Amino acid sequence: MSGLNELYQELILDHNKNPRNFKKIENADKLVEGYNPLCGDHYTIYLNMDGDLIKDIGFQGAGCAISKASASMMTTAVKGVTKKEAEELFTKFHALVTRDVHDNNEANIEELGCLGALAGVAEFPARIKCASLAWHALHGALNSEDKAVVSTEDSKMD
Amino acid sequence: MKTQSQSTATEIETAPSFDVQRIREDFPILKQKVHGKPLVYLDNAATSQKPQAVIDTLTRYYLGQNANIHRGVHYLSEIATYEYEKARGKVKLFLNASDSREIIFVRGTTEGINLVKDTYGRKFIGKNDEIVISAMEHHSNIVPWQILCEEKGAKLRVIPMNDRGELLLDEYEKLLNEHTKFVSVVYVSNSLGTINPIKKIIQRAHERGIPVLVDGAQAASHLKVNVQDLDCDFFVFSGHKVFGPTGIGALYGKTKYLEQMPPYQGGGDMISSVTFEKTTYNVLPYKFEAGTPNIADVIGMGTGIDYVTGVGFEAITAYEKELLKYATEAISNIEGVRIIGTAEEKAGVISFVLGTVHAHDVGTILDQEGIAVRTGHHCTQPVMQRFGIPATARASFAFYNTMEEVDALARGLGKVKEIFGA
Numbered sequence: 001m002s003g004l005n006e007l008y009q010e011l012i013l014d015h016n017k018n019p020r021n022f023k024k025i026e027n028a029d030k031l032v033e034g035y036n037p038l039c040g041d042h043y044t045i046y047l048n049m050d051g052d053l054i055k056d057i058g059f060q061g062a063g064c065a066i067s068k069a070s071a072s073m074m075t076t077a078v079k080g081v082t083k084k085e086a087e088e089l090f091t092k093f094h095a096l097v098t099r100d101v102h103d104n105n106e107a108n109i110e111e112l113g114c115l116g117a118l119a120g121v122a123e124f125p126a127r128i129k130c131a132s133l134a135w136h137a138l139h140g141a142l143n144s145e146d147k148a149v150v151s152t153e154d155s156k157m158d
Numbered sequence: 159m160k161t162q163s164q165s166t167a168t169e170i171e172t173a174p175s176f177d178v179q180r181i182r183e184d185f186p187i188l189k190q191k192v193h194g195k196p197l198v199y200l201d202n203a204a205t206s207q208k209p210q211a212v213i214d215t216l217t218r219y220y221l222g223q224n225a226n227i228h229r230g231v232h233y234l235s236e237i238a239t240y241e242y243e244k245a246r247g248k249v250k251l252f253l254n255a256s257d258s259r260e261i262i263f264v265r266g267t268t269e270g271i272n273l274v275k276d277t278y279g280r281k282f283i284g285k286n287d288e289i290v291i292s293a294m295e296h297h298s299n300i301v302p303w304q305i306l307c308e309e310k311g312a313k314l315r316v317i318p319m320n321d322r323g324e325l326l327l328d329e330y331e332k333l334l335n336e337h338t339k340f341v342s343v344v345y346v347s348n349s350l351g352t353i354n355p356i357k358k359i360i361q362r363a364h365e366r367g368i369p370v371l372v373d374g375a376q377a378a379s380h381l382k383v384n385v386q387d388l389d390c391d392f393f394v395f396s397g398h399k400v401f402g403p404t405g406i407g408a409l410y411g412k413t414k415y416l417e418q419m420p421p422y423q424g425g426g427d428m429i430s431s432v433t434f435e436k437t438t439y440n441v442l443p444y445k446f447e448a449g450t451p452n453i454a455d456v457i458g459m460g461t462g463i464d465y466v467t468g469v470g471f472e473a474i475t476a477y478e479k480e481l482l483k484y485a486t487e488a489i490s491n492i493e494g495v496r497i498i499g500t501a502e503e504k505a506g507v508i509s510f511v512l513g514t515v516h517a518h519d520v521g522t523i524l525d526q527e528g529i530a531v532r533t534g535h536h537c538t539q540p541v542m543q544r545f546g547i548p549a550t551a552r553a554s555f556a557f558y559n560t561m562e563e564v565d566a567l568a569r570g571l572g573k574v575k576e577i578f579g580a
């Protein structure tokens with residue numbers, strides 16, 4: 001697979017159409033908004049923590065297929081893991097979508113399970129922000145007291 | 159002899175009124191392939207491509223004319239000054255201003271609006287005064303006025319629009335009152351394509367003695383602009399949207415206003431004499447052009463203007479009308495498409511949403527087909543809010559676009575639907 005077919009593969013289209021954990025958590029311990037002012041993608045992520053453990057996670061909002069599928073997959077990947085594990089996943093995921101496509105590192109993709117489906121994003125530099133928006137928001141939530149807003153333009157992040 | 163002249167006559171009669179293929183030859187970038195497909199450039203509202211003549215002008219300037227202007231007696235400086243001022247004359251004719259001194263070079267539309275806000279606005283707009291803009295302004299005609307309102311305690315009032323993207327003139331009239339000190343409205347909307355009844359808008363304001371600025375960023379490449387006929391007090395546009403270089407544009411202002419306005423920036427060229435006690439400002443237009451200007455691009459912009467006026471606005475308007483009609487049909491025939499901006503009077507801009515597919519995904523898939531469109535809010539977030547959508551995909555045309563390119567766009571949208579099962 002390459003190019004568009006890889007970017008818009010079945011699994012991603014499915015997560016876009018039927019996002020998992022697409023819910024608001026009332027009385028969430030942590031709430032963070034992820035916002036990309038350039039394209040308007042906007043999500044709120046809700047977290048319930050048990051100490052360092054992500055007990056429950058939900059998200060709501062709107063954006064492109066890549067940002068929504070990525071947010072959905074992220075929630076399935078981090079539910080029930082510790083803060084540290086979630087941050088490690090983020091680091092690996094970030095490396096995956098920002099990797100140099102010319103020296104493809106398959107091993108990395110395997111390790112990430114379903115998140116690996118987003119590997120195709122690396123071929124579309126304009127879309128890396130879409131794929132990592134929810135992750136940046138999660139990162140913000142895990143490292144904030146309770147409420148925060150994370151914008152993709154704040155720190156030139158990608 | 160006789161046959162020859164006869165055949166020429168028939169040729170002229172049957173020749174297509176607009177030879178788009180010949181025009182495309184003048185734009186080298188259009189020959190390019192993108193992702194292995196011929197480039198279909200439909201992002202002209204963001205910036206237009208440049209004809210060879212403009213590229214040559216820039217090269218010629220740096221190869222043989224480069225010098226600073228208005229300050230040398232040497233040969234190159236005289237040539238550069240001559241070319242620079244000649245370009246001012248071209249802008250004057252382009253806008254049909256009555257005097258070259260009413261043409262001020264700025265970085266673009268954004269700087270032009272900010273100049274008026276910083277000079278006219280700061281001097282003449284105060285507490286509880288009102289500034290009127292419209293619901294379809296580009297951020298560059300919203301934010302400067304908001305900053306001024308904040309600074310002065312003035313208020314921003316907004317002319318609403320209907321669901322087709324047309325301004326409500328009755329509502330506009332109701333907004334005008336004794337507190338209204340300025341009106342700043344876009345001529346052609348970059349996100350909806352609407353051509354506003356700008357002359358009427360100006361008349362209504364003038365009946366109350368209120369000056370009007372026209373954001374002509376999108377108008378300048380599609381319509382013949384005549385500032386004297388419009389009777390606008392200020393008009394701004396960007397060279398890069400009129401087939402010229404980036405980083406340059408012009409502000410037209412009526413002499414009576416420009417003379418009352420304080421300078422914009424202080425520095426060289428904008429003064430006639432300086433002592434530590436007192437500085438006397440230079441005459442128009444130099445009072446507003448501090449420092450070494452963007453000489454090369456001013457001259458390049460002049461060539462861009464020569465190019466469009468050479469093609470001729472009558473021909474351009476007629477051809478673009480056909481193109482818009484053809485494209486509107488082709489796009490609205492695709493199931494699931496909703497066109498945003500369906501005004502009676504429109505320029506070559508089609509904003510649309512495609513079912514539940516996000517504009518960003520539309521843009522990525524079209525790009526793989528070599529088709530460049532803009533996706534997002536087009537620096538008009540309030541327009542998106544008005545229509546309750548996060549973003550649109552936008553195809554915007556120039557006179558070098560073809561019907562075949564419209565067909566390619568329609569095929570590309572078919573591909574989007576295929577991928578998304580929409």
Ligand SMILES: Cc1ncc(COP(=O)(O)O)c(C=O)c1O
Pocket residue numbers: 203204265266267268269296298299344346347348373375376396537
């Ligand atoms: C209607 C309108 N106004 C203002 C601008 C700002 O122009 P510039 O970015 O060249 O200053 C644009 C261009 O994006 C526009 O379309």
